[in-house]
Amino acid sequence: MKEKLKVGIIGAGRIGRMHVENIVSNFRSVEVKAVADIFADKLVDWARELDIKHVYKDYRKILEDPEIKALLIFSSTDTHAQIIIESAEAGKDIFCEKPIDFDLNKIHQALDAVEKAGVKFQVGFNRRFDHNFKKVRDMIQEGKIGDVHIVKITSRDPEPPPIEYVKSSGGLFFDMMIHDFDMARYLTNSEVTEVYASAAVLVDPAIGEAGDVDTAIVTLKFANGALGVIDNSRKAVYGYDQRVEVFGSKGCITVSNDVPTTAVLSCVEGVISDKPKYFFPERYKDAYIEELKAFFDCIINDTEPPVTGRDGLEPILIGMAANKSLAEGRPVKIER
């Protein structure tokens, strides 16, 4: 019996715990040996149930454990860069929830530390591992639609987050559209060169009072000449709306939403189908597992992670340009 890959978890909030449970259920060759969280006390029962040996308040305890080969960072965004640096210096491979940070300097310091240490580093852009979006990317790579001309991405949440969250979220472009910036790069396999952001407060005035927008359309230009557009809304009453369309010289690929069932009721009121899966835990259930599988595989097989440090950096650059575009009412080029 092969020895298990031992990993540590830093940050076990809602998302962190979901990831841990995914690991325990799906990866028999991986052992979650330790979890660190500032609310460690509350995690004891949960950890025991999952046969996790150690629960620490201080994540450095994990860094000191030589058996632990890799770290998965699910703590709050403002802690990411520091933990990445220390983990890299400790020689651990790193999976870090997106975004790395909102501060370019801190991102660069973190990525530099990773490079210097030569550890593996993967950013948590889970949607790349969604069965639908991955298929679109694969078809494009196979040349099914020829050259990409137009990319359209729709991303709408079923409901806005609490206002308190909005205030500290970094704003719609960093908190929500950042996934779409990554998706745009992923699908086109090309860098964004220019951004024009158009946005409004149409869902809830409180979001505007908190200094954010809740509805946005952002136009993109790509290095390969393609054009793109992303639309976001904080509130789609019919549920999580996650679609892309890529149009090229030889065809067009669209993906529609995943639905709980294919049942369709024809009745006096009309022909009624299921609403999309409600939100990200349902829609990206398998994608969350697949992204970890990819991470573990690249450790086990010593290959490159499929989402790199640069993949973590670029969407931040695009988001910054979008914010600037919105503030100044003009298109803004991405500066690298």
Next chain:
Amino acid sequence: MKEKLKVGIIGAGRIGRMHVENIVSNFRSVEVKAVADIFADKLVDWARELDIKHVYKDYRKILEDPEIKALLIFSSTDTHAQIIIESAEAGKDIFCEKPIDFDLNKIHQALDAVEKAGVKFQVGFNRRFDHNFKKVRDMIQEGKIGDVHIVKITSRDPEPPPIEYVKSSGGLFFDMMIHDFDMARYLTNSEVTEVYASAAVLVDPAIGEAGDVDTAIVTLKFANGALGVIDNSRKAVYGYDQRVEVFGSKGCITVSNDVPTTAVLSCVEGVISDKPKYFFPERYKDAYIEELKAFFDCIINDTEPPVTGRDGLEPILIGMAANKSLAEGRPVKIER
């Protein structure tokens, strides 16, 4: 038996003849009494077949016929304004193919003449009469999606027009996207206040050499606060792609393309459905009839035409702003 409404046709090129044949087949209460065209000689047999009494080279002959109550103008765009003015002065009700003109002064002169004469005037934005788009508009008016937040319009041709046509077309924004500007106003029931145009030559370099673009994404802002985006391509290899999506506070309406048949083949290669109807004559076959029905109805019932002079003017204003935006690389407000 009621007396028939007698109408005259000015311009019997391909589109003009299609309209005439539609009238003859579908409106038994309307008589096409005369047709005027600079190539009148070639139309004699066609006109006789359709029981059209007169074929003139000079459209003024039609203006002089007191029995003819209404004129339908399908001649080349540069003749529209002058003919409108003379027709209005002759007291004829007028249906004019879009666009009225590309010159604001000439548009205003034409509309002034119409207003002064008090004749009816309808512009040929046929897509408003498409069963799908009309249903979307109706559902929005009924409040089915609450307040409109986002409008998305896709309009892609199956193949680019000849380069000679491109050169005299007024450019993509005037020749192609003008329909979408109209659709945007129609669906939202609100005026466009600002435009940002992003475009490229991706289909055929010859289009670029002719001074035009062939791929474009245009972002719109509306007076009611909504945001919009239109994407156009001169070449969709799978056929005419004409879709809209309107997202609001209470829901989202999408329309997909009309297809020749609902037959679906499941085989080793996949599950294969029909491509969209090939181009505008197929897709808007019924819409062309419906727009004329609306025109004749408003003459017979003495009501307002459903597409007004202002509806003819506004898309020109938006197109001019789009051209300016593209030239200057910045969003441009609509000036009225």
Next chain:
Amino acid sequence: MKEKLKVGIIGAGRIGRMHVENIVSNFRSVEVKAVADIFADKLVDWARELDIKHVYKDYRKILEDPEIKALLIFSSTDTHAQIIIESAEAGKDIFCEKPIDFDLNKIHQALDAVEKAGVKFQVGFNRRFDHNFKKVRDMIQEGKIGDVHIVKITSRDPEPPPIEYVKSSGGLFFDMMIHDFDMARYLTNSEVTEVYASAAVLVDPAIGEAGDVDTAIVTLKFANGALGVIDNSRKAVYGYDQRVEVFGSKGCITVSNDVPTTAVLSCVEGVISDKPKYFFPERYKDAYIEELKAFFDCIINDTEPPVTGRDGLEPILIGMAANKSLAEGRPVKIER
């Protein structure tokens, strides 16, 4: 200008008038010269409006008109055979609404008269000219699904006819499923050899009291080895349900219902599409025109009509076998 094909109409009830109006609007090369109907008095205004020269009470007046080359018979079923015989003897080409008759002897006499006279004869199985079903047939003929193994036909009306109509209709198998028997032969290009009928009164007890059934599932065996099944209901609350599925060695073709629009509303209640087109006048609007076009074309081009006398006879044989199967509770072979 070519001379028009002059035709006469026998029977101008609701369906007959629909056909006449279709001819007038769509076939400029055909002239409806005369109409005969027992209620001729009530048709005068309607006929004048359509420029029909003669309205007769006695259909023999039409038979005597040497200018009239073809007859279209839309009178009640019990008159079909006699009129066919007389029309054939008068040398007129004949289009006859389905069914020819319910009595085998009368059908054979009518078909014999047609054959003896050498006139053209087409039966009104309009669904063969539906864009969807025709596409399925064409794809099968092209070998897209290889050998046919299974045919499934669904045919459900939006509401039952009046009980008085039910009593004289010949029963569900002759009045309703007869179209599906024809469709089964059309799609498979093979004869039905055996039938097993299963039926019930589930929609309205009054239909049972009138001696009929309102819900049925009929299993078919075909000469080429394929199996088939048809299901009928007199009442589908969501509208006219007209679908087929043909499964073969290389694939499967399905057709779904035609819908008024492709608009789809996503809202709190679900994702809601249009119900099917309500009933046969909407669903088969174009098919009614296409079947007449085929008839006129075969006269003009002197070719064989696409729906023959045998095509009129066979569904009656199948219907008789279905009735016998239901009465005797066992599968019944078709006797020819």
Next chain:
Amino acid sequence: MKEKLKVGIIGAGRIGRMHVENIVSNFRSVEVKAVADIFADKLVDWARELDIKHVYKDYRKILEDPEIKALLIFSSTDTHAQIIIESAEAGKDIFCEKPIDFDLNKIHQALDAVEKAGVKFQVGFNRRFDHNFKKVRDMIQEGKIGDVHIVKITSRDPEPPPIEYVKSSGGLFFDMMIHDFDMARYLTNSEVTEVYASAAVLVDPAIGEAGDVDTAIVTLKFANGALGVIDNSRKAVYGYDQRVEVFGSKGCITVSNDVPTTAVLSCVEGVISDKPKYFFPERYKDAYIEELKAFFDCIINDTEPPVTGRDGLEPILIGMAANKSLAEGRPVKIER
């Protein structure tokens, strides 16, 4: 920490191992303590990997273990009845893969033993736990379509099993359509009273030589008056085709196949979607987990299993009637 429910597995062929792996990954409160299989030697590594303590050749070792509360039987059909009887006598709760047996006497002996012992007993009709079919059943139970009038079930395999398997399979009605007989009862919540079977050898003559059929249409009558039809084929080249349609007085519910992705490619060749998920392991992946969840839940909560002994018996009765119907060429009533 609650004590785990300890279970034993009898039969660890392909399906058995799939179930075991599902338990280990998905049910942390359940421990697979022992596995028995005649090829026990080959299972040692696999069992160790999954932390299964014991691997026996003789299943009676499991019956003797007082810690093991429940047995899951995945051995060959001919062993089911005997193992059920012994397990019941040993006081174990029982999950048994379908079918219980093909011999009515043995089924009754097994069910009698279960009843006498008062142990829980669930039969493995996994499709009842499919998200789509369960939704249809739920909607029917909620009255969404009123009274059920027509049930249609399509079930087609992507490829026939090996001829050797065919020979010992019990035939298409017992091996394949038995699932559909169960589905028919499940959806209608009513017993089948009469069956008429129509079948042919269209896929592979070797299947016919082995004494079986490969294509079948079976008509059902239900105690509640509804009619039903099932069609089966051993070979659908486009993959596993698993659909149902239930039509009632207030509407109709259909389910289409599950697909790997929602990606749709529009190109010159057409509009191409994914084929259905390939076969049962993909399509019913979650259903296999859900059926075990239901079994464990009913042990833990001491409730009735959702698929009872009678649910195991009835499809056998229907299958026997179908075989008789096919042999005698007539409809056959179900005898109980």
